Amino acid sequence: MIGKGLRLGGPFTAAVAVVGIYAGTSATAQELGEKIPKMTVEYYASDMGPEFEQSARALADDWGKLGLELQLVPVQFSTFVTQYIVGGQLEDLAVFSVGADPDRVDPTYWVYDVAACGLRRNGSKWCDEAYSQRASDQRAIIDQSDRIEAVHALQEEFVEAMPFFTVVNRTYGIVYNSSKWENVTSPEPVAAHEELVNPWLAARPLTDDRWLDWAYFEDVSTYNPLAEESAVGWVRFIFDTFAKNNSEGKTVPWAAESWTWIDDTTLEVTLREGMLFHDGEAVTADDAVYTINTVVDLQPPAMSSRTSNITGAEKIDDLTFRISLNSPDAAFEITVLTYMFILPEHIWSNGPEDLLAWDIVADDAVIGSGPFKFKTWLPNEVHELDANADHFQAPEYDGLRRLALGQADAIRAALLDGTGDIATSVLPVASMDDLARQNDFLEFIEVPSHGSVFVWMNNEKAPFNDRAFRMAIRKASNKQRVMIEGWQGFAVPASEGPVPRVLGQWYNSDLEQIAFDIDAARQELEDAGYGWGSDGALHFPVK
């Protein structure tokens, strides 16, 4: 058991043993190869909500009509991530979702990170060297239209090979107290992560209670931005980034007033005039240069995914500096300028030797230039940030409170008793909608996103190493049914290819959509030499 992972097996294993009771063709015994062995379908266990079990059941029910025997295996979230998403231990099939992270509005994650040869996040283990090279190269194509063309071509190749597919794109939600707040805006296509302008900085209070209480699940681990890895956005409420991604998917100026590429690997950035740190000191290019060079020197593990391509920064004048890169990066603005922050040099240059381990809360050094100032943190309980009235986009209220409630029921209770003003996740979206329908003072906002429910197939193992078999699985997958049975309608049937349709220009809208069709799926198998025994079970082609 341990070797195979800490799975909720045994009595908890939901078995769907569906062996092709289907009025299809069946070959005679002598034309058949070996019977296709029982397959496992691993999916997020109920700690991630009931949607995954329902989705896996709906899919497996249809896949069973191909004559497959399937075993549904729920796997606890962190084990799932360790073993399958980044561990390369996928057995047969997996149904799970990947989050609508802000940096995933760039296509690199979709066409490269989860699809190129040998990468940790390519859990379906598909490997096409030529595709991988092109998927890697696209990130260095600075000309936007050329890059779009390259990304579109990659999607065509991908769909032709069908190594895995997306079933639905997830819809996230926001539920908020509309008797106390207005102008709570959707951050679509990104889920309501912290740091974004929407809904946080746009919200306006309607009452004298001018603190926005966010009923949330998790604590923050540290306020040191060099070390924080999970509550990245929350920390960036305090430490301004150079740019922000807006709800149209565009990268717009924030602490940087503008930027221009001097050459393929040099970006000149001009800071906004008149910005102040929370202690009253001016924000200058020295601070930005100090921060970037400190990151390059220290190579903080938590930041590696975004900053490893930076080689350094140099000051041009009080508000201007240049960032140099190792290699051209077309996604630099969208993924790094929106992520890199500005530390006050006058504080950090006097910090302890090990800056990564610096507890800046204990040393009273949580000083940034962002729209919020640090006030208090009671671990695992509540965080309070005062609004920074001097900020160029100061919120129209007094402060933001993050309640670390640890579970969905408490979040629901907080909204109902008025302790919480807004909730953005953990509560299933359908529950958010229900809450708003049942309570006049609550409003629900649907946020369609690029978060995707994938079906992964183990491309290294028969029969998944056969394109025809993968294509048959794709044709036998009913996205509409998953949307309804798995997600109660709070999802969108995904378009073809790995890139979500909500990513607009990056999505190749010319791709031919494949319809759900069991007969076509069976035909695909038959054409490839597969056959069915008298019991309806699918057999390999004869060798």
Add this chain to the structure above:
Amino acid sequence: MRAYILRRLLQSIVVVFAVTTIMFFIFRIVPADPTAMMVERGMSEEARQALLKEWGLTGSLGTQYVSYIKNLMVFDFGESFFYKKPVWDVLLPRIVNTLWIAVPGLLMGAAIGAGLGMVVGWSKRGSATERSGILVATIIRGTPSFIIGIALLAIFSSWLGWLPGFGMGDANGKTGIARFLQGDFLIHLILPVLAITIYFLPENLLLMRSGVAENRTEDYIELVRAKGVSNSRVAWHAGRNSLLPLITWLFPALAETIAGIVVIEIVFSWPGIGRELVMAVTRQDFPLAQAAFFLLAVMIVVANFAADLTYGKLDPRVVYR
């Protein structure tokens, strides 16, 4: 007696040592990598290796174990992977939070349980009081603590709306003891304390009842009765003598109840050590989880040890060998 204490002390140390060793290996055998979430978000392999090194997760299991044991000798569990600070700095405030619900809950459970046990035990055999008392106590005893918690939440928080059902209330910017001495905190205290009281009560009730029921037929009770004292005074005599097994049972029961408190903290979103422990396991924060389990192990071992010693003190017939 001294030899006995010494032997039990050594046994206790061995038990704690065994538990911490098992914990060490369990966390390293389970297929959960504490860097997995970061890799999922795009952390490079070099950065991952640097982090593993910093966390002491490189090298053979044997080497890791030796350094773990060395640190354990000085109660150093290292730094929490998640909070990036020494685990004790994280755990100590949580322990205080837990004590706020655990101590009153357990004391009230014991006191009310013993009181009700006396009433039920002293009532006529086969009477409605006895039968319903035993029935209700048995039902509650078999109910998991989360069901008790959820039932209280449903009734008093959701349905009646009388009491808050999560968290510790608004700190109003206060820290230290002042944070706890506020009306809002005390109101938030009610439901979790009530849940622990109810969870802890039936064992006390049943134990006290059987003690009293047994004692009421003893000769000395007849003697007290013959002296013409009131019925309640007679019951008191029987009750006092029934306290002995109750007190010796209290310590291991405390240990057992700790597990129930973990669940109650989750249900009421109480930021105590139990909830932190569950979070630490979920986040694969090995140092924090190991330290929390170590604390639980020590508490349980100490409770059992104290029970053995108390028993001898209270009952002279017990001989230590």
